Every structure is written in C-alpha cells, then in structure tokens.
Amino acid sequence: MKLLRLAPENTKFPFMRFRRVSYPFSAVLSILSVVLFLTVGMNFGIDFSGGTLMEVQARSGAADLAYIRDLSDHLGLGDLEVQGFGSPADASIRFGMQPGGDQAQQVAVAKIKQVLGDSYDFRRVEVVGPRVSGELVQSGTLGVVLSILAVLAYLWFRFEWQFAIGAIIATMHDLLLTVGFFSITQLEFNTTSIAAILTIVGYSLNETVVVLDRIREMMRKYKKMPTDQLIDMSVNAVLPRTLMTATTVFLALLSLVVFGGQVIRSFSLAMMWGIFVATYSSIFICSPTLIYLGLRNESRAVAADEVTARGGKTGAKPLSSA
Amino acid sequence: MMRFAPWKITLTLAATLIAFMICIPSMIGAQNRAALASVLPSWLQPESIVLGLDLQGGAHLLYEVDRADVIRSMVGNLRDDLRRLLREEKVGISGGIGINARGVQVRIPEASDRARIMSKLSTLVPLSTAGGSGVDISDAGDGLLKLTITDAAIDNKVKRAVEQTIEVLNRRVNGLGTTEPNIQRQGNDRVLVEVPGLQDTNRLKEIVGTTAKLEFRLVGDPGANPGDVDMLEQTDQPGKLPVEKQVMVQGEDLTDATPGFDSRNGEPVVNFRFNIRGGQQFGQVTSANVGRPFAIVLDNKVISAPRILGPITGGSGQISGRFSVEQANNLAILLRAGALPAKLTIVEERTVGPGLGQDSIEAGKKAAYVAAALVVSYMLLTYGTFGVFANIALLIHISMIFAALVLLRATLTLPGIAGIVLTIGMAVDSNVLIYERIREESHAGRSIISALDAGFNRAFATIVDSNVTMFVVAAILYFLGAGPVRGFAVSLALGILTTIVTAVTMTRMMIALWYRYARPTKLPI
Numbered sequence: 001m002k003l004l005r006l007a008p009e010n011t012k013f014p015f016m017r018f019r020r021v022s023y024p025f026s027a028v029l030s031i032l033s034v035v036l037f038l039t040v041g042m043n044f045g046i047d048f049s050g051g052t053l054m055e056v057q058a059r060s061g062a063a064d065l066a067y068i069r070d071l072s073d074h075l076g077l078g079d080l081e082v083q084g085f086g087s088p089a090d091a092s093i094r095f096g097m098q099p100g101g102d103q104a105q106q107v108a109v110a111k112i113k114q115v116l117g118d119s120y121d122f123r124r125v126e127v128v129g130p131r132v133s134g135e136l137v138q139s140g141t142l143g144v145v146l147s148i149l150a151v152l153a154y155l156w157f158r159f160e161w162q163f164a165i166g167a168i169i170a171t172m173h174d175l176l177l178t179v180g181f182f183s184i185t186q187l188e189f190n191t192t193s194i195a196a197i198l199t200i201v202g203y204s205l206n207e208t209v210v211v212l213d214r215i216r217e218m219m220r221k222y223k224k225m226p227t228d229q230l231i232d233m234s235v236n237a238v239l240p241r242t243l244m245t246a247t248t249v250f251l252a253l254l255s256l257v258v259f260g261g262q263v264i265r266s267f268s269l270a271m272m273w274g275i276f277v278a279t280y281s282s283i284f285i286c287s288p289t290l291i292y293l294g295l296r297n298e299s300r301a302v303a304a305d306e307v308t309a310r311g312g313k314t315g316a317k318p319l320s321s322a
Numbered sequence: 323m324m325r326f327a328p329w330k331i332t333l334t335l336a337a338t339l340i341a342f343m344i345c346i347p348s349m350i351g352a353q354n355r356a357a358l359a360s361v362l363p364s365w366l367q368p369e370s371i372v373l374g375l376d377l378q379g380g381a382h383l384l385y386e387v388d389r390a391d392v393i394r395s396m397v398g399n400l401r402d403d404l405r406r407l408l409r410e411e412k413v414g415i416s417g418g419i420g421i422n423a424r425g426v427q428v429r430i431p432e433a434s435d436r437a438r439i440m441s442k443l444s445t446l447v448p449l450s451t452a453g454g455s456g457v458d459i460s461d462a463g464d465g466l467l468k469l470t471i472t473d474a475a476i477d478n479k480v481k482r483a484v485e486q487t488i489e490v491l492n493r494r495v496n497g498l499g500t501t502e503p504n505i506q507r508q509g510n511d512r513v514l515v516e517v518p519g520l521q522d523t524n525r526l527k528e529i530v531g532t533t534a535k536l537e538f539r540l541v542g543d544p545g546a547n548p549g550d551v552d553m554l555e556q557t558d559q560p561g562k563l564p565v566e567k568q569v570m571v572q573g574e575d576l577t578d579a580t581p582g583f584d585s586r587n588g589e590p591v592v593n594f595r596f597n598i599r600g601g602q603q604f605g606q607v608t609s610a611n612v613g614r615p616f617a618i619v620l621d622n623k624v625i626s627a628p629r630i631l632g633p634i635t636g637g638s639g640q641i642s643g644r645f646s647v648e649q650a651n652n653l654a655i656l657l658r659a660g661a662l663p664a665k666l667t668i669v670e671e672r673t674v675g676p677g678l679g680q681d682s683i684e685a686g687k688k689a690a691y692v693a694a695a696l697v698v699s700y701m702l703l704t705y706g707t708f709g710v711f712a713n714i715a716l717l718i719h720i721s722m723i724f725a726a727l728v729l730l731r732a733t734l735t736l737p738g739i740a741g742i743v744l745t746i747g748m749a750v751d752s753n754v755l756i757y758e759r760i761r762e763e764s765h766a767g768r769s770i771i772s773a774l775d776a777g778f779n780r781a782f783a784t785i786v787d788s789n790v791t792m793f794v795v796a797a798i799l800y801f802l803g804a805g806p807v808r809g810f811a812v813s814l815a816l817g818i819l820t821t822i823v824t825a826v827t828m829t830r831m832m833i834a835l836w837y838r839y840a841r842p843t844k845l846p847i
Contacts, residue, residue, distance in 0.1 A: 004700075057677070103667060126672045198798065241755055248700060248701070252744055261736075
C-alpha cells in the first residue's frame with residue numbers, strides 16, 4: 001500500500017530566510033489585532049459583560065422574531081438583541097444589565113417568561129449579575145497570565161533563556177492574533193473562549209517545544225554549523241510531524257465545528273484559528289528569535305556543554321551514526 | 323525496548339480490560355443499566371458517567387446572602403438586647419436608643435451607671451460561641467455611648483447564616499421531590515443550588531428565594547399608638563393592615579405543616595402544629611383576646627387575618643389565604659423547612675432545558691464519532707500497519723479517559739466532550755512524534771530494531787516536554803474555571819495523562835509483539 005505523505009521526503013526549505021518577511025508581517029498583524037481590539041473590540045458574552053441570554057423555541061411554527069423584538073418597547077428592558085439560529089423555531093434573546101442590581105435582572109427574566117411562556121419553550125436561560133461578571137473577568141485574566149507565567153517558568157527550567165524568550169514571543173503572538181480573530185469575527189467571547197485561548201497557549205507551546213527540542217539536539221550534533229542553517233535543518237526534520245499533528249487536530253476540530261452544535265462553535269472556530277497560527281509561529285516566529293538572540297555567539301562551547309549536561313537527564317543520547 | 327516482561331503485558335491488558343468494563347454501563351442506556359445492576363453483586367454496581375447540568379438539563383442558581391440584611395437584623399437585635407439590659411440593670415437613659423447603619427447609640431447621663439454596665443455592653447454581640455466581643459464601644463462625650471458592630475462579628479454572622487441557609491435549603495429542595503439536588507457553599511457569602519432535570523425554575527426560585535419568616539401577631543386596634551403597630555400589606559386584598567409589633571408566636575415554634583383542604587369550603591389550606599411552648603403561648607393569647615382578629619404574617623405580608631372565635635389550645639391550627647393548591651403546597655414546604663436567616667439574592671443563573679441538553683449530547687456524540695473516524699482513517703492512510711497500532715492505542719486512550727471520569731465521579735459537560743474530541747486529535751501526536759522519528763532514524767541508515775529503539779527513546783523526551791506545558795494549562799483552567807469549563811480542563815488533563823500510557827507504553831508493546839511475530843525485513847512506514 002502506498003502511504004500518504006503530507007510533506008515530501010527530506011525537505012530543505014530555507015525557512016529562516018523568510019524571517020525578513022515573517023517578522024514584519026506578524027508585527028503588522030499583531031499591531032492590527034491590538035488596534036482592532038481597542039477600536040472595534042470583542043463581542044463580550046454575558047459572562048463578562050453581565051446581562052441575560054435566553055434561547056427560546058416556538059412550540060409550533062417558526063419563532064416570531066419581530067414580535068420578540070417589539071417586546072423591548074413594551075417591557076422597558078432597553079436594547080433587546082434578538083437573533084434566529086439553528087432551526088427557524090429557535091431564537092436567542094440577549095439583553096444587557098438592567099439597572100437596579102441583581103434583583104432587577106430576575107424581574108426582567110420573569111417579565112419575558114410571562115409574555116412568551118405560553119407559546120415558547122425556554123431552552124436556556126443564563127443570567128449573570130454585575131458582581132459575578134466582574135469576578136469572571138478577573139479569574140479569566142488571572143488564568144491567562146498565570147498559565148503564561150507557569151509555562152515560562154517551566155521553559156526556563158528546561159531550556160536556555162533564548163529558547164524561553166522565543167517561546168514566549170511566539171505565544172504572545174498567537175494570543176494577540178487570537179484576540180484579533182475574536183475582534184474581527186465578532187464571535188462571542190465568553191468563559192469557554194478563555195478555555196479556547198488557554199488551550200491555544202498550550203498547543204502553541206507544544207508546537208514550539210517540539211521544534212526547540214530538535215534544535216537543541218542538532219546544536220549538540222553539529223557544533224560548527226551556522227545558527228540559521230541549523231534551525232532550518234531542525235525545522236525541516238520535524239516538518240512531517242508538525243503537518244501531521246496539525247492535520248489530525250484540525251480534523252477533530254472540523255467535526256466539532258460542523259457537528260458539535262451551536263454552543264461550542266465559537267470555541268471550535270477559535271481553536272482552529274489557533275492551531276493554524278501556532279503552527280506558523282513555531283516555525284516562523286519562535287525559531288528566528290534564536291538567531292536574533294545570538295544563540296551561538298554567546299560562547300557556544302559553554303552553551304553546548306550545558307545542553308549536554310541537561311540533555312543527559314532526558315535520556316537523549318548523542319547520535320552514533322549519521 | 324523490544325522485550326517486555328510478561329507481568330507488564332498482563333498489567334497493561336488488565337488495565338485496558340478494566341477501562342472497557344467501566345465504560346460499558348454508561349453506553350447501554352438506563353434500562354439495561356438497571357437490569358445489569360440487579361444481577362451484579364452489591365460491591366460491583368455499575369456506575370454511569372455523571373452528566374453536567376448543560377447536558378442533562380437543570381438549574382444552576384448562585385445565591386448570595388444579603389450582607390446588608392444580616393447587618394440590619396444584627397442592629398435590630400442589638401437594640402432589643404440593649405433595651406432589655408438597661409431595663410434589667412435599671413439604668414436611666416436620656417432620649418431613646420438611636421440606630422445607625424452599623425450599630426446603636428444611647429445616652430446614659432450617670433457616670434456610675436456607665437461604668438457599671440460597660441462590661442455587660444461588650445457581651446451584647448458575642449464574637450463566637452467561645453466569647454469575645456463583637457462590638458466596639460466608644461464614648462462620644464456627654465454620656466453618649468456608641469456601640470458599633472465589628473467586621474469580624476458580621477463576617478462570623480454571615481458565615482453562620484450561610485451554614486443555616488444551606489440546611490434550610492436542603493430541607494426545602496428535598497421537599498420538592500427532585501433528584502439529587504446539590505447545595506453547597508461558594509466563597510464566603512454564597513450558596514450554589516444545582517438541581518438537575520428540573521423543568522420549572524420559577525417554582526424552585528420561589529421555594530429557595532422566600533425567606534419564610536412566619537409570625538402570628540394581633541391586629542392593632544383602630545385607635546392604637548402608631549408606634550406600636552406596623553402597617554403591613556395584605557396578600558389577599560389591597561390596603562394595609564395595622565399589626566401589633568409584639569409577636570405572639572413565631573414560625574420557629576411550628577413542628578409540622580401539611581397542605582390540606584378546608585372542611586367547610588374545600589379551599590386549599592395549610593395545617594400546622596405548634597411545639598409545646600408555641601402551643602401554650604398561642605393558647606394564652608387567644609384566650610385573652612377572644613373576638614379580636616389576629617394576623618398571620620409571612621415575610622412582613624399579612625396572609626390572612628382571621629377573628630379569634632374562641633381560645634385555641636389544642637396546639638394546632640390552619641392557615642387559609644385563598645391559596646391555590648400549589649401555593650398551599652409551597653407554603654407547607656417552606657414552613658416545615660424553617661425560615662432563612664437572611665435574604666437571598668440570585669447573582670447568577672444558568673438554566674438548561676432537558677431538550678437542549680439532549681440535543682447537546684447528540685451533537686457531542688456525533689462530533690466525537692466523526693472526529694474519531696477522520697483521525698483513524700487518516701492515521702491508517704499515513705502509517706499503514708503502524709497506523710493500526712496507533713488507532714488501537716487511541717481507542718484504549720478514549721476508554722481510559724472515560725473510565726477515569728467515571729471513577730473520579732467527575733461531571734461530563736459539553737466543553738468536556740469538546741476536550742475529549744480535541745484529545746482525539748492530540749493523542750495521536752505522541753504516535754506521530756514516535757513514528758516520524760523512527761522513519762528518520764531508519765532513513766539515516768539504522769537497522770529496523772535500532773531505528774525503532776531510537777525512535778521511541780528520542781521522541782519520549784519531546785513527548786514529556788510538550789505534554790507538561792499542556793498539562794499546566796489544564797491545571798490552571800481547572801482551578802480558575804467554573805462548571806462546564808472545569809469539565810473541559812478535567813477531560814484535557816486526563817487525556818494528557820492517558821496519552822502517555824497508551825501512545826508510549828501500549829504502542830511500544832504492540833510494535834514489539836509485531837516485530838517478534840512478523841519478523842519484518844523493512845519498516846512499513
């Protein structure tokens with residue numbers, strides 16, 4: 001049987017030559033993401049903005065969106081965001097925080113239930129009060145910051161500082177671009193999106209670590225090779241694996257997007273984007289940083305010795321045949 | 323690497339078999355599960371996976387004990403206790419007892435009086451059962467004493483209020499007859515109420531959110547001093563009713579309450595029974611006030627105000643108030659369970675109807691099957707025989723995540739399913755790392771056995787490194803996330819742990835066996 005190969009055998013792409021393109025390109029995208037985030041902003045879900053989200057389903061026929069929209073005038077609830085989704089019978093109703101604290105949110109929900117209760121089923125009701133949403137913002141931010149710090153610490157412990165910095169730059173790059181993705185697509189940003197972001201951070205580091213591991217090994221083996229050649233060789237060596245894994249994860253996510261239902265679609269789409277960005281950044285952003293940080297210039301012998309000493313622990317042996 | 327001790331193989335096989343067996347009960351449906359349970363011995367009952375509220379439908383309500391309400395009632399008690407103390411100690415005061423946001427103040431002109439009761443004042447608000455003062459006393463000059471309740475005393479009281487609230491809510495929600503409600507403390511002043519499979523959240527909210535403070539009080543005479551009565555709203559008719567401040571009997575003195583019907587007009591009513599103290603008190607007051615109306619007051623609203631037709635000494639009675647059957651039922655539950663120590667406010671609500679939950683399960687299942695099918699075919703196409711090994715490892719990997727979820731009694735949420743689907747994609751990463759490495763080593767000219775050996779050894783460090791970072795992320799998500807997101811973190815973390823077992827150990831074992839029996843002359847990848 002002829003086996004499927006995504007990457008041709010023994011590729012020799014000069015990846016590092018692209019750094020003159022990829023760096024400015026990524027810098028522009030990152031800045032654009034920040035600008036988008038600050039101007040357009042993300043579409044914060046009620047987890048973070050507070051408010052109420054209801055999913056209703058008409059008991060018979062289609063949901064009367066116009067009628068539901070009109071309710072905002074009758075009930076005095078302020079801006080009522082009504083959308084159809086899924087089948088024609090389904091509609092989602094979203095409105096912001098009602099003035100008057102936690103109690104007022106419940107009053108608003110009761111009003112809508114009273115009006116629609118006879119002809120609609122309430123499939124989902126979520127009410128997040130002002131204090132809880134504030135706390136969710138806090139714990140979400142804390143989570144992202146903590147995980148970056150924790151992973152930084154781990155990388156510092158396992159690799160040389162240049163590697164750690166390269167990994168962090170790549171991770172920040174992925175984070176920013178994901179934020180940009182949320183701003184541009186206006187996908188709802190909620191607690192599940194934080195999970196998506198953290199998973200992207202994890203995946204991005206996973207990718208980066210695989211590349212870095214190989215670079216470190218190559219450094220040991222080819223002590224005289226110039227850094228950019230060495231990195232090119234390492235990246236080419238792990239390329240089949242990188243493409244293979246990105247594809248399997250992509251396939252899993254694709255089926256989540258198509259079949260997983262409305263609730264986690266935003267999560268799956270963000271993850272898909274994250275996989276793409278993380279794969280790109282591990283090759284084009286993280287690795288070139290090592291050249292800029294002068295991995296070799298800084299007394300190569302010392303670095304190499306240190307690496308051998310550390311590498312010994314992980315069970316990697318120098319190659320006996322090449 | 324190509325040798326495995328027989329005990330290792332046995333252990334691996336046993337672990338796999340156990341994982342499969344743990345998964346079975348969750349796969350066969352509730353009916354078959356019950357049938358299985360009846361034939362198995364009691365120590366081997368089948369456990370099904372616990373579904374989160376977003377999958378089985380249900381209500382998640384986060385309540386907060388109203389701190390302001392707690393403070394208000396503490397200040398009220400402090401005033402009453404102070405008044406009693408001053409009366410008992412025969413201390414003269416000028417003016418009344420003043421109330422402010424955090425305490426009371428009183429003017430005691432005589433210095434000797436002040437000195438005499440100072441030590442007693444500090445015991446008015448005990449900080450804990452062990453003693454200690456929960457009140458700061460300051461002398462504002464001119465004999466004016468200010469008593470301020472300390473933060474510690476309030477915190478303490480809020481903590482106790484949360485504990486009491488949990489007790490009361492347990493009794494109340496159990497009274498609703500729902501299955502396995504989960505009521506627990508969250509943080510300092512919050513109570514989480516989770517009720518799976520509940521359709522009607524309005525009733526739950528009524529049952530949980532009502533303070534249910536019941537009082538029997540005499541209706542004030544038309545000419546009574548306005549200072550002695552409260553003007554209270556009525557539930558069955560408009561207009562306010564003057565009700566004496568003095569409470570005859572309180573809800574605490576009820577021993578039982580049951581819904582029933584009035585024997586004369588068939589209206590739904592609540593029958594109740596007093597304890598001995600309540601019965602005696604009620605008997606005394608009704609004997610002394612025949613002909614006067616008394617008010618049955620629930621949460622400062624008059625439910626009904628019947629006239630006392632004669633002394634009621636039997637220790638039991640009936641509350642009527644033009645109830646519907648459900649209202650009478652609810653009231654009986656509330657009275658049996660007792661009153662809440664403080665007002666509760668909903669700060670977060672997440673309710674999922676059973677229809678949506680079922681849809682989510684179907685969607686999740688479908689996504690998982692399709693993802694598995696795609697990844698499995700892809701691995702087969704890419705790695706042939708080795709792909710088969712990876713796919714067997716993947717199957718074991720998924721069963722192990724599932725089994726671990728069942729054993730840990732962790733809840734499976736929709737993001738949790740997403741986590742499992744995601745690990746389907748990521749689990750094979752370890753295999754990919756190993757296989758690609760084997761290929762590389764073999765292309766570099768190594769013999770089959772040496773390439774296999776080097777592939778596993780070299781890839782292992784990378785697998786550990788890359789999985790540790792993911793695990794750290796999952797751990798942080800677990801500790802900071804709530805509800806469904808936590809479910810995602812659990813699936814992800816378990817997926818990472820089992821992938822090391824399945825992808826590394828099991829695949830290696832399979833390849834070793836294959837090598838021994840197939841005697842390959844070249845690597846199939």
